Amino acid sequence: MIIVHHLNNSRSQRILWLLEELGLEYDIQYYDRDPKTMLAPASLRQVHPLGKSPVITDGALTLAESGAIIGYLIEHYGKGRLAPPPGTPERSRYIYWMHYAEGSAMPPLLLKLVFDRIEQQPVPFFVKPIVRQITGRTKQTFIEPQITLHLDYLEAELEKSLWFVGDEFTAADIQMSFPIEVAATRAGLDASRPKLMDFLDRIHARRAYQQALERGGAYKLSS
Template structure:
């Protein structure tokens, strides 16, 4: 059985959500951020050298990185749910968005989050780059969702799980204000029972 090492207030909610969607059994180990530094605890380092969540352990396999974990779980699943058939247009859309979430979108979003937490006396060289990426990425996302219900087309997939969590962080930073299609999308996916179960884990 897969063991999920989950950190509160983190993107590791994705893994719980995926397992709930697939109705796959798992064991959940919760780790709490340091209340003073907000950093991950040393207990995660005992599981994986990077000390980052999510981490899964399954027999002799220990994996970090959300995208790799999603693919591992989908490969173990007995169903063809949540991943389109290979070599279809939907499959390549799925792959793009699965990797876009952490490959392109996470950097400007998390950078915005971190820069908002520090005391600043003026503009930084990063500001222009981050603003450009935010505008480019969220326009692309909103335009995509204006044409289809989910990121890989008409069907909900694991790419939606990857994208939703980073979009929620963006929402707390007001980066998706006035993006009607993104807001509609989030309202839709947040109604899923598996999402709500994952969210209840903290």
């Protein structure tokens, strides 16, 4: 039996969604973030040394990293579903988006989250202007332009086809969902990029996505 070690408001929601799309049976082990630090509990390190989410166990196998987990589930349980055939141009695009999601799209979004939190942390009054100047300047000159660059790129890509790989929904769209949801809730993605907003509307309307929410619990990035 596949067990998803599921952290609230995390990338593991993608794994629940994929399992629902594939119609597989699975169990969930739930973990809650520390309300102050927003970090995963130490108990997750008993499953995987890094204590990160997502993690799955499948028999003797313990596997972390969203892309690796999605690849494993597609290979072992997909039966040809949600991935283009090997050797096709679509397969190359599929592999590209699977890596792009975490390798290129997420880093500037994570930097924005970190710098936003630094600005919100209590510091001595005489230091606060310096902190705000450094964080504000970094966001203005590097982080926000990078986010804009990637959102413009993604908007243009979705003008070429209905989904990221083509006109068929694939697991790459599941992998890409997280950075786009993060951008919509924390980085200014709005109706000025209609293709990306339409992508969010379409994935949120999928029955498997909704079933994953029902099983996984509250997920702030779905709104």
